[in-house]
Amino acid sequence: MDVSLLDSAQLKEVKGRRAIINRAVLETRLKEIYESGLPAGEARAQVLSLLRGSLDQGRGEVRRRFLEEGETGHATVRANCFLIDQLLRLLYDHVTQRLYPLPNPSAGERLALIATGGYGRGELAPGSDIDLLFLYSYKLTARTEQVIEELLYFLWDLGLKVGQAARSVDDSLRQARADLTIRTTLLEMRYLWGDQDLYKELKTRYQGEIRGKDPARFIEAKLGERDQRHKKHGSSRYILEPNIKDGKGGLRDLHTLFWIAKDVYRVDEIPSLIDKGVFTRAEVRSFEKAQEFLWTLRCQLHYQTGRAEERLTFDFQTIIAEAMGYVAHAGTQAVERLMKHYFLVAKDVGDLTRIFCAALEAQHNRRSRFRLLPLGRRRSVGGFTIDGDRLSAAGPETFIKDPCNLLRIFHVAQQHDLDIHPQTLHWVTRNLKLIDRDLRKDPEANGLFLEMLTSKKGPETTLRRLNEAGVFGRFVPDFGRVVAQMQYNMYHHYTVDEHTIFAIGILHAVEQGHLKEEVPIASEVIHKVLSRRVLYCAVLLHDIAKGRPGDHSELGAEVALKLCPRLGLNEEETETVAWLVRWHLLMSETAFRRDISDAKTIRDFADQVQSLERLRLLLILTVVDIRAVGPGTWTAWKAALLRDLYWLTEEVLAGGFLTEGREARIEVAQQALREGLTDWEPAEIEKHLRRGYPSYWLSCDTSTHLHHARLVREAEQFGRPLTVDTRIDRYRETTEVTVYTADHPGLFSRIAGAMAVAGASIEAARIFTLSNGMALDIFWIHGANGEPFERPDQRARLSAAIERSLGGKMRPLTELKKRQSVLPSRLKVFKVRPRVLIDNGASAGHTVVEINGRDRPGLLFQVTLALSKLGLVIHSALISTYGESVVDAFYLRDALGSKITDETRLKRIREKLLEALQDPDCKPEPPRKVAARRKRRAAATANRKAVEDMKLEKAKESE
Template sequence: MGEISDPRKVIDRRRLTLELTTLADDGKLDEAAVAKALKEAMAAGREEVRRRFDATGDGRMAARALSYLMDQIIRALHDTATQLVFPLANPSTGERLAVVAVGGYGRGELAPFSDIDLLFLLPYKRTPYVEQVIEYMLYRLWDLGLKVGHSVRSVDECIRQAKGDLTIRTALLEARYIWGEQSLYQDLRAKFLKQIVAGTGPAFVEAKLAERNQRHKRMGDSRYSLEANIKDGKGGLRDLHTLFWIAKYLYRAEDVATLVERGVFTAEEARQFEKAEAFLWSLRFHLHYLANRPEERLTFDLQPELARRMGYTDHAGSRGVERLMKHYFLVAKTVGDLTRIFCAVLEAQHQKRSLLARGFALFQRDIEGFRVDGDRLAVADPKAFAKDPVNLLRLFEVAQRHDLDIHPATLRLVTRNLKLVDAKLRADPEANRLFVAMLTSKKGPEVTLRRLNEAGVFGRFMPDFGRVVAQMQYDMYHHFTVDEHTIFAIGILWKIEQGLIKDEVPIASEVVHLVQSRRVLYLAVLLHDIAKGRGGDHSELGADIAIKLGPRLGFSDEETETVSWLVRYHLVMSNTAFKRDIDDPKTIQDFVATVQSLERLRLLLVLTVADIRAVGPKTWNGWKAQLLRDLYWRAEELISGGLVALNREERVRTALEELRTELADWSDESFAHHVARGTPSYWLASDKTTLARQARLVDRAERLGQALALDMRVDHWRAVTEVTVYTADRPGLFARLAGALALAGASIAVADIFTLTNGKALDTFQVQDAEGHEIERPEDLARIRDCLERLLADDSATLPDLVFPPSPLGRRTELFSVAPRVLIDNKGSAEHTLIEVNGRDRRGLLYGLTRALAAQKLQITSAKVSTFGARAVDVFYVKDKYGLKVEGDARLKPIRDALMAVLEEGEGKPAKTEATAPAPGSDSAAAE
């Protein structure tokens, strides 16, 4: 444990021991006074450590100081137990014990809310006296509010259990003497090194690395998760601990300087180790103090304040919280680099190879100038990169083409030669050819691109990509950093092309084989988010980057122009599908006017699918898939020469023929009567199964004279519950329905609103719970039904003061401030005025918006309701009370003001580190 400056200001053990001694009166100890004295000493010590940390921000210093404080408390407590409570003038051998710190405490490091791991070490079996002392100490520690993990073992028991239990072996590896019979600790140490450590190094290394890999899988196996676990996550403190455990086991290293002496790390790598450790410890202390609990996750609600406390301020184009997280991800990457370097040295210095393996070494083969060692590619000449820097890319391309891993020692050499990736190499035609070959390889580019990124080659070879490495976005929608999202998207594109997910994305899996240039598609996916974090519209900025980068990579002018177009418009398909009524012919015509060709339509569909699926594990669902498919089919039809408006009658006729088949048990008269109720828009809005189900609902309600008919169906594929309401239409009905659903705890994902020719409303809502899942528990469905029936039963009842139940996501969405925005468009539809509303999502928002529209005497014909993390994007197709578009500033301004008032309700002053809505056209949570 490192030196503690002025340790007696943290705790003066002599003074504490003297104070405890004075509490003994006639052989009896005032236990209440003892507890009080210990608590006061503990509190004062912690306050001093907190003061020092606040002044310096040095987490490692604070961790050592807290460990020192605990050592002194335990020593004083041990002496109190053995000298005052259970004094023995001449204890026998069996009545001696040592108190030993193990685990993280054994390293001499404690976080503010860490557990205290103790080993009570005995010479052999327990005695009544020793049990009394241990019990007394534990009760006093528990009284201090400490979480104590403890074990009571003899030296031989420790050795025996360490042979079969890796956790115990690791704990004993870090065992540190605190107090008591020191010879017991020394005996344990000697036997541990001789009987456990000697000759078992390779097995221990293999077991610890396997343990680390399993931990990574449990934590998501990505160091770029936006709510990272800084202790157990990939690239966190536990990974540094794993390296140190191995170093201690193999080299008896007590500090990182020893690893430099042993040739494991260079002096620069040792500095990187210490910097990473210092940053993670400081971050951990801030995290514990801020959360006031043993919190290890960088949750969204804590990130802004952490950034402020650690001195990260907002800069042009980036927020302080984003700069903090980028620093964290870069540190996590450094930890990964150090792990790779460490493993390379271990293999070179300690891996004991069998005679058979040595025999294979005699027959090592060469491939294209590289050496193949088993299934790993390596450089034969340490100067291979200096002689020809193109080898820095050729290495990865050859490994990809021959399905080989890359030797850790060679990756270490790559890291040390990154300065060779300069402007000259970036301009080299062969280097660029190799990069494009890796990007578009049918072997699968994801693993290779991730290797390039981890090694640092990717960001240096393509500096624009380097700018988004570890770039996070502070919102609830994105799950990964920009570079990780991009590489995931390329991997998904490859899976689409290989047909591996054709059941989930059948149309994309089909049309991907119709595109004329795979290279264009792969490069567009690579560049679609490359301008994130620069301020302004990242789509436009990215399109400019594509224009400059295409020729360098060997793309023709035509290919480069198409890539640039795809990057510029990579959000247009998702925006149209999710935010516009694709049953409106004008919507399709406007979309096609942007896309213009079948080739671009196909490219755009595949890019959009890959982009959305790469956002996070639950972003893609059947509802989004269906909307994109419908948009694609209708755009394809129009581009191919058909006119949507002219084909509408034929499409309606086809829909009714399919419906007639579904309703085969109906008489012709009944079917004709139902057809008379519908409108062309209604018949084209749903599939035949849905239309048939709604037909039976309407027919039953009419025959029974029901004023209100409800139908609910769980759709697992789309992850929604479909709620259909059939009742008399009247002003404000949609607002009333939205309020009832919100009151029942349902979040509306999609709303389809129709008024039939008989004056009845047939409205369908696709709803989810607060976590974005379908609602299927009987009690939840019953609550939805009850709320709808109660609030629609009395037309005179008003809902001005609905109190909505708290949402599980409410606390999280309140962390983000989304700048309210209302856009009114009279060009996007031939018959309707489009009103797009953007704001922070909250329970009851849709109710407030629709009530405001009803108060403005507007008819809501259709609505597109979407939520992306904390941002709600709702689009309403409206007419005035005469069935006309709403036009004129005098009419539009009150509408805009009313909606803005709803959006701003409850929205406090935006904090500087909080997310804001993008400028028009700059960013859409729909796809990114």
């Protein structure tokens, strides 16, 4: 049977086919086994062994070509198809000719083996299922059933995942009419083996009776399936761990276009759409490049994970980036360059989808699924026509004659709450080259952009449309540089451009009062700022320089100084935007990494901010920036710290209490306590007041002082050596734990270790030693998922762990080492360079030490243990976690109560802390492994370049 005459001709492009599988040799060997006279069971075992060995060898050869020789993903899936095709043909002949021979089959015994789905399309990923249709003529005879069962048993015993159906020609057509899924699978059917005439009958009748019939229903169904799929896997194509098959912008979106093209336009390959007027030659190339990249990525994912994995998780992104030859460049990690490539391809897939849908509407009268009432009686607005709920241009000449219309149409759509017709968006995309230096300097164009950015109609949707159409990045080239820019960490959930657009949407929600409960202060002060334009421009530009070498805040401020005048901001507004971009992290770093009860912290922050206007703007920018990072990043704890910092700084800038004398502030705190302890004797009150040192009275509010006073009195009355008190702090949505016990070196470390063993995470801590030699330590903790530690069993377990640790009955380090294996593999993939910063200028009375490292169970215990062994006293600690990274700040003194200023001692502190921060999972690679990795990377880069050069040559030839 001449396979080259059939649909399988496309697989003849597979090179070196006999090195993958040699059917003639295997056929001879199968015949020998059959004729050897072995018992049936033993003969079957030998057949299975032979075919399993051939399957493993073939798969190994395809894998080797892909991973070692740089074979493309497209060639790899074709080669996998070829391998399975040959095995199926061998098995079919073996079963039908030897096991169940039928010399003169009747019409009812006819059987054909058909590939369907992706396998029918000639694309088989390393871990994908094999979709088969066993096609019989009009009835399923006993012999035909035996053949099908035997074939399936062989395939299952070979470990193949098979999706199968057995139907007659009539059944297949009837079910295709009723079920669009079956209609789609048959759309891509491919002859494998058996009765060729039977296959031709099904294909001929399918072409005449099913294909292209009721195209509107088929289109709506396929696009509906796509929308549901996107919803399931995340509606954004910029998710940092994307599903590269079923996610938005993935392979399945390309398949959807191909299915519709095959059914509606009756074409069998995408280049044929050029003649249909759907795609240009450049767009077909874009389709093929996207498909090639996604197939290569998917094959890498299947091979690297060893399974049919479709989600590109963090732990495999770095591995695949290296395997595909990506290297770090200009401040961007190799993995970030891979993911940026992926997101840009996903965006291209979205562009192709939009272009394709525009053609469908134009040529097949497909209408919008969402209709609104007409805008009054007007059928046009702003020079554009209104078609239902959508704005349309007369043609591409609308933009060619006046390039400003490329922005104006989005502005008009925003003003009148209209969508934009896909065909018009298609013309916009094809004319992006019109956005040049002259248009960027055009005052009208810049005015339109600024109005869209600051519109009270809501800028998020409009900016996202501008970004999807490619207009945003062309009009603001600096923004274009961060489109699809990934930040490779577990803290940021979106690409930089998506994060920025989300932040602008949140800013609008704050301004509209939609977030009053979550951010009450920001919702109030936003109406006091002098310039809305400053605020919106600052949010737009705060991350504009991400991905460049150097400090993105400083570089972003430089961008602001150039861009803001172009957009129409005056000199004062421009200066304020640049300052906000430069210092957009200042407020969060101060609130989360510094002790805001320390007067010097507030004074230093106020000196940097200088004005109430800047303070208001900075608060709002900080709030929307954090909230736009992703789910779970905004917490009540962070909100409380920012509110407190804002209020304290506001008082300073208004000439408030921090300018008062220290002694006066202590007296105010003590007097408030006297007034609150109405049931105490005066002598008892004065005795308690003498216990606290100045730092204690200056660091806590009145309610906390009252709580501590009663706790201490009760502990002394009952002679308790250890008191562990827990209460829920509703203001910060966290659990406050107070430990009152005899002070001794290493106390903080032992408590921190016990809390880690009990499953608690520490947000912050304040450490006080009273004049009676007792320690009064306060910890704010939460559970593993950020929830308050409030269940009775949790609190009981915590108290027991602290008691056992302080009593020497439990060694936290030993307990925590048992739990190291619990660290998620996704977290282990991230490497955070340990860092220790020592600042003697941040506090008047303490040395501030800030450490940075990768988060892991017990890290705080190991760090505080190192500090204890160095003879240092911890006054307070602030614990911040950013995904996989921790940034902890400690306010320290030596045993005599002084700052640490000796350089030799500071050097030793740094060394010991770096030892404690050393990540056990970040061991240096052996030199041989490093050399081998570099060799593989160089080979992959060279192969990729060769493939690109070959494609370029083909493109030139075709043109």
